Amino acid sequence: MKLKMKKIMRVKGFSFSGVSAGIKAGRKKDLALIASENPATVAGVFTSNKIKAAPVLLDIRRVAGGSASAIVVNSGSANVSVGKRGMTDALCMTSAVEKGLGIKKGSALVCSTGVIGVPLPIEKIECAVPRLIKGLSPDGAESAVRAMMTTDAFPKGVSGRLKINGKTVTIVGLGKGAGMICPDMATMLAFFMTDANVPASLLRRALKDAIDASFNRITVDGDTSTNDTVLAMANSMSGARALKPGSRDYKNFLKLLSKLSIELAHMVVRDGEGATKFIEITIKGAASNKDAERVARTCALSMLVKTAFFGEDPNWGRIMAALGRSGARIREQSVDISINGVKLVRHGVDAGNEASAARAMRKTDIVLVINLGLGKGAYTLWTNDLTHEYVSINADYRS
Amino acid sequence: MKLKMKKIMRVKGFSFSGVSAGIKAGRKKDLALIASENPATVAGVFTSNKIKAAPVLLDIRRVAGGSASAIVVNSGSANVSVGKRGMTDALCMTSAVEKGLGIKKGSALVCSTGVIGVPLPIEKIECAVPRLIKGLSPDGAESAVRAMMTTDAFPKGVSGRLKINGKTVTIVGLGKGAGMICPDMATMLAFFMTDANVPASLLRRALKDAIDASFNRITVDGDTSTNDTVLAMANSMSGARALKPGSRDYKNFLKLLSKLSIELAHMVVRDGEGATKFIEITIKGAASNKDAERVARTCALSMLVKTAFFGEDPNWGRIMAALGRSGARIREQSVDISINGVKLVRHGVDAGNEASAARAMRKTDIVLVINLGLGKGAYTLWTNDLTHEYVSINADYRS
Numbered sequence: 001m002k003l004k005m006k007k008i009m010r011v012k013g014f015s016f017s018g019v020s021a022g023i024k025a026g027r028k029k030d031l032a033l034i035a036s037e038n039p040a041t042v043a044g045v046f047t048s049n050k051i052k053a054a055p056v057l058l059d060i061r062r063v064a065g066g067s068a069s070a071i072v073v074n075s076g077s078a079n080v081s082v083g084k085r086g087m088t089d090a091l092c093m094t095s096a097v098e099k100g101l102g103i104k105k106g107s108a109l110v111c112s113t114g115v116i117g118v119p120l121p122i123e124k125i126e127c128a129v130p131r132l133i134k135g136l137s138p139d140g141a142e143s144a145v146r147a148m149m150t151t152d153a154f155p156k157g158v159s160g161r162l163k164i165n166g167k168t169v170t171i172v173g174l175g176k177g178a179g180m181i182c183p184d185m186a187t188m189l190a191f192f193m194t195d196a197n198v199p200a201s202l203l204r205r206a207l208k209d210a211i212d213a214s215f216n217r218i219t220v221d222g223d224t225s226t227n228d229t230v231l232a233m234a235n236s237m238s239g240a241r242a243l244k245p246g247s248r249d250y251k252n253f254l255k256l257l258s259k260l261s262i263e264l265a266h267m268v269v270r271d272g273e274g275a276t277k278f279i280e281i282t283i284k285g286a287a288s289n290k291d292a293e294r295v296a297r298t299c300a301l302s303m304l305v306k307t308a309f310f311g312e313d314p315n316w317g318r319i320m321a322a323l324g325r326s327g328a329r330i331r332e333q334s335v336d337i338s339i340n341g342v343k344l345v346r347h348g349v350d351a352g353n354e355a356s357a358a359r360a361m362r363k364t365d366i367v368l369v370i371n372l373g374l375g376k377g378a379y380t381l382w383t384n385d386l387t388h389e390y391v392s393i394n395a396d397y398r399s
Numbered sequence: 400m401k402l403k404m405k406k407i408m409r410v411k412g413f414s415f416s417g418v419s420a421g422i423k424a425g426r427k428k429d430l431a432l433i434a435s436e437n438p439a440t441v442a443g444v445f446t447s448n449k450i451k452a453a454p455v456l457l458d459i460r461r462v463a464g465g466s467a468s469a470i471v472v473n474s475g476s477a478n479v480s481v482g483k484r485g486m487t488d489a490l491c492m493t494s495a496v497e498k499g500l501g502i503k504k505g506s507a508l509v510c511s512t513g514v515i516g517v518p519l520p521i522e523k524i525e526c527a528v529p530r531l532i533k534g535l536s537p538d539g540a541e542s543a544v545r546a547m548m549t550t551d552a553f554p555k556g557v558s559g560r561l562k563i564n565g566k567t568v569t570i571v572g573l574g575k576g577a578g579m580i581c582p583d584m585a586t587m588l589a590f591f592m593t594d595a596n597v598p599a600s601l602l603r604r605a606l607k608d609a610i611d612a613s614f615n616r617i618t619v620d621g622d623t624s625t626n627d628t629v630l631a632m633a634n635s636m637s638g639a640r641a642l643k644p645g646s647r648d649y650k651n652f653l654k655l656l657s658k659l660s661i662e663l664a665h666m667v668v669r670d671g672e673g674a675t676k677f678i679e680i681t682i683k684g685a686a687s688n689k690d691a692e693r694v695a696r697t698c699a700l701s702m703l704v705k706t707a708f709f710g711e712d713p714n715w716g717r718i719m720a721a722l723g724r725s726g727a728r729i730r731e732q733s734v735d736i737s738i739n740g741v742k743l744v745r746h747g748v749d750a751g752n753e754a755s756a757a758r759a760m761r762k763t764d765i766v767l768v769i770n771l772g773l774g775k776g777a778y779t780l781w782t783n784d785l786t787h788e789y790v791s792i793n794a795d796y797r798s
Binding site for chain 1: 448451514515707709710714720744748785794
């Protein structure tokens, strides 16, 4: 699916840039910069993969300090599994940016996305940094996002505003990622920039909560790439007062951050390599929330369920089989399944609505609801279908 | 991949038949029978899916008795998730066969494979049973196997002989299954018939050991269909003496049973829906055997690794990322990876052999060896690639 990029609002004190450094072929943009006029508080969530890219290892260290002024991002190489030069190159990228911007040593963060095991052409990157900095603009978000894209079909950005003690506060979210069928290896990057005044510890908590409600619901337990990173920066430049834990202002801020985070996560699913369907899976009536999550994830990852959605085939037997192997408590005769409001399975057997279910499946947006009829456990996640195009993209990715 | 069916040896006292009962469209064979002249000892291994087809539930009960004379198998419907009539229909199939063959009530077993949630056309099946029985022949194995096929591209059978106290003993294995990319739902059935004299308790142990070395290495923990079944029958008609636990005869019997079981399992992988590659994954040097298995299964199931094999792209980064998320202990700089003898990764970084690795990947048979460089843990399993054809087969399966 292709979506148009929405217009991104300006966020005070932040500027953006994207250029071609020659990492990718064909003069495609491949180097991005996000810069804050003043040091911002920062929070990050990183891949749980045991093999972590050098930039991830570096950012984990730097984010712990609670403050940052810039994020430099390259696409075309993931800067992982390249030996010791991985860290040297990551440091080199940040120090080029720090020097160019005249900011404190150690105050730039770095992310990489692309092929694993291919060293960065670090001279090309260093050479491009002055141009990158020169290109910084408060309206440069789209340019920056384009420079982060790998197999993404469209650039992804969101923005929104709220009032805090009469001041307008903006949050901007920029992201890349398109491999949600197998989210683990097509790197997902997302960056949230806000001019709110959020202490680092609170920003950390807000980011975690927002991700739990969004990106963690389009990804599978432990299935994260070597480079997955979400960063949030808050530079206080809105002039709004500092957020306090538990305050109404904080709740409003978290609400907007979560909403934008969900929007961005949905874009990643819609872009899902070769996807033709956007599928919301809601599990109800599970013995526990954990059971509901197990069932949702098993269905979302089943290649047979995914291909059935691509084929617009209401083949609910594949869903039943996925339930049975999910590890969750299941009582066959209590299971109800519906697709876009059409009941497919009632009390564990065919509800006799196949023709209308087949029609319902022709829509791009699918809502699959499975009621296990056992308890109050519930969970929702988002996924997409498995298509010929997915195979093509991933069989040919490097060639 | 398509293989020719090998000639199946006769096995004393067993006969086979396959007919079209009209369950599938187009007069395809869809009903099979395996019959022993006298009651055989029997052992079975069944799906761990919590939703079990009615025939599975029935067989579990009957196999516990240790004796059986016949197995009736239908394709076209899995006889699962159809409510109470599932068990009625399964019983009906066995009793039609028991009456027709004049064997003891409860001595026939039954297996079903095909679409979930569609009731069996039981009258058609009852009507076809006399023809099915009439067709029984010691040379009917291929006919029987053809009647079990669903998305299988070729019929699968193996046979072998050994001597036990001077008597020739034969083992025949017949199987169906082709969904090894996602083994969980494309039902796998396998039947081993032997004229050896094997007490039921020993047959159970032998079957379990043979399956652990074969079918359990092409399937993923817990990822089993609602119908997966492996049965073994031993009718003693070779005249060879009864096998005793720990004896040399038993060891030889187990060796042949395991060898045939591996052969049959490999056929299922080669048939893997739309597969173009047969991939052996061997993990060495893991901290433990369990860790080695984790890594092997994560690689075998990774859609990105699978599509890379289809694309003949030595994109080892996807393998590294799979290692990192497998849950196994990994030390990046100790990892070596080779494909068909060509070293791709040495000490965690590119070994510089991409061109020769790409050539090696053009072969149909791929041996992927990953040495984690940590300990003595090892594991081997077999899988295949993910192709356009897989998506086509599974998007269109029912239509």
